[in-house]
Amino acid sequence: MSDPAAGPLKRTPLYDLHRELGARLVPFAGYEMPVQYPTGILAEHTQTRTACGLFDVSHMGQVRLTAKAGHSAAKAMETLVPGDIAGLQPGQQRYTQFTNDQGGILDDLMVTSTGDHLLVVINAACKDADLAHMQKHLSGMCEVEPMFSRGLLALQGPQASAVLSRLAPQVATMKFMTGAYVVIDGARCYVTRSGYTGGDGYEISTPADQTDAIARKLLSNPEVKPIGLGARDSLRLEAGLCLYGHDIDTTTTPVEAVLLWSVGKERRVQGGFPGASVIQKQIAEGSTRKRVGLLPDGKAIAREGAEIAIGGKIVGTVTSGGFAPTLGRAIAMGYVERAQSANGTKVDLMVRGKPVPAEIVPMPFVKHAYYRG
Amino acid sequence: MAVTKYTEEHEWVRVEGDVATVGITQYAQEQLGDVVFVEVPAVGRKVAKGEACAVVESVKAASDIYAPVAGEIVEGNAALADSPGDVNAEPTGKGWFFKLKLADKAEVDGLMDEAAYEAFVKSLG
Numbered sequence: 001m002s003d004p005a006a007g008p009l010k011r012t013p014l015y016d017l018h019r020e021l022g023a024r025l026v027p028f029a030g031y032e033m034p035v036q037y038p039t040g041i042l043a044e045h046t047q048t049r050t051a052c053g054l055f056d057v058s059h060m061g062q063v064r065l066t067a068k069a070g071h072s073a074a075k076a077m078e079t080l081v082p083g084d085i086a087g088l089q090p091g092q093q094r095y096t097q098f099t100n101d102q103g104g105i106l107d108d109l110m111v112t113s114t115g116d117h118l119l120v121v122i123n124a125a126c127k128d129a130d131l132a133h134m135q136k137h138l139s140g141m142c143e144v145e146p147m148f149s150r151g152l153l154a155l156q157g158p159q160a161s162a163v164l165s166r167l168a169p170q171v172a173t174m175k176f177m178t179g180a181y182v183v184i185d186g187a188r189c190y191v192t193r194s195g196y197t198g199g200d201g202y203e204i205s206t207p208a209d210q211t212d213a214i215a216r217k218l219l220s221n222p223e224v225k226p227i228g229l230g231a232r233d234s235l236r237l238e239a240g241l242c243l244y245g246h247d248i249d250t251t252t253t254p255v256e257a258v259l260l261w262s263v264g265k266e267r268r269v270q271g272g273f274p275g276a277s278v279i280q281k282q283i284a285e286g287s288t289r290k291r292v293g294l295l296p297d298g299k300a301i302a303r304e305g306a307e308i309a310i311g312g313k314i315v316g317t318v319t320s321g322g323f324a325p326t327l328g329r330a331i332a333m334g335y336v337e338r339a340q341s342a343n344g345t346k347v348d349l350m351v352r353g354k355p356v357p358a359e360i361v362p363m364p365f366v367k368h369a370y371y372r373g
Numbered sequence: 374m375a376v377t378k379y380t381e382e383h384e385w386v387r388v389e390g391d392v393a394t395v396g397i398t399q400y401a402q403e404q405l406g407d408v409v410f411v412e413v414p415a416v417g418r419k420v421a422k423g424e425a426c427a428v429v430e431s432v433k434a435a436s437d438i439y440a441p442v443a444g445e446i447v448e449g450n451a452a453l454a455d456s457p458g459d460v461n462a463e464p465t466g467k468g469w470f471f472k473l474k475l476a477d478k479a480e481v482d483g484l485m486d487e488a489a490y491e492a493f494v495k496s497l498g
Contacts, residue, residue, distance in 0.1 A: 301410055303435065323409040323410065352428065
């Protein structure tokens with residue numbers, strides 16, 4: 001992880017636009033980022049769930065991998081992640097994790113095959129370490145090319161398809177977790193139908209110097225409003241999606257985090273990624289703890305770090321918690337001992353020293369609305 | 374005649390007789406953002422000056438509300454349980470947090486008046 005306190009804060013290509021829009025800018029992963037715009041987080045959240053929101057996620061790291069002669073970039077990547085990357089058809093995208101030798105998660109990431117390259121999107125706070133990790137382990141087999149100056153825009157919500165189709169009609173029929181090169185406003189972009197809200201939408205990788213113009217063009221549509229990091233967090237929490245450094249980190253494995261769906265079926269058997277033996281053992285025998293959804297009875301919010309107890313005995317910890325605007329109530333996720341992890345289990349979340357009754361529930365909290373064609 | 378005073382924790386204190394009504398200022402609600410949960414103290418609780426006695430949660434974070442002066446809680450704003458957004462909409466009106474019976478009326482004199490508070494907010498940039 002990079003130290004956010006080191007050096008001056010960096011700015012994305014949309015910094016001036018954020019200022020113009022009246023954003024409240026805060027330091028985040030070494031960048032000056034908008035946490036909210038004047039309408040506030042609740043309105044931004046609802047905007048994204050009901051119409052369309054535009055997020056600046058240019059702080060995230062984009063890296064391009066290109067195989068060297070006689071090698072496969074996908075096979076190379078599989079030495080670092082448990083996902084099925086070799087099985088990606090051109091234009092397909094997959095979610096996976098960089099694991100360490102203990103099976104812990106160094107970062108989570110998206111990998112898309114363009115046919116000629118793999119395009120990788122990594123978390124802002126981890127991107128320097130991830131890049132070094134890829135360069136160290138993959139350079140013999142592929143070119144590892146950081147594209148950290150590119151823009152990345154997330155256009156999310158039920159109107160996202162209608163809006164982006166006006167500029168690029170071919171995006172309307174793209175399916176969830178696929179990608180394509182698309183010309184938008186004269187700029188060659190790479191668009192994937194994906195996001196971090198649980199809703200329909202796109203992420204648009206843009207040339208740095210055309211990011212501002214594309215963002216303004218998208219915002220000129222009446223359905224689109226700018227959305228900050230505050231609502232990005234409440235949206236992803238409702239969708240039950242993990243936030244790196246909180247819900248997953250180097251001490252949690254993909255099995256514990258209930259991300260086994262993202263581990264390739266053949267790869268579970270064959271291994272060949274860091275920590276494979278630990279992960280395979282957990283697949284066979286079960287992990288000692290598990291990530292679960294938590295629904296508090298009342299209105300009190302249990303946030304990260306709150307202890308989870310049953311009958312006064314601590315059985316786990318909340319890793320993310322907050323107010324879910326779509327549900328009008330508090331939600332949380334955390335880790336509990338596997339023996340106590342069944343849906344319907346009654347627990348107490350310790351908030352300011354007082355037990356708040358809650359129930360273990362399936363996630364997502366708000367149904368995903370991905371476009372699968 | 375009610376007197377309104379302010380604290381450096383961005384609370385306002387409206388004194389009528391020996392009862393003070395406490396809430397947060399416009400500046401504070403803007404800084405907090407959308408308020409989604411408020412916990413007010415129980416009636417009868419005795420609080421010391423500076424003691425954390427209520428909680429306000431925005432979408433982003435929880436913040437303590439401190440007793441600006443010592444006293445005994447005589448009422449909490451029960452309506453905030455169902456409409457925490459009142460804190461944003463009317464921070465100095467419907468969005469009040471609690472009322473306390475002053476232990477020492479003179480303590481109020483040590484708080485900032487409106488002009489001093491405005492200058493304090495200005496100094497924060």
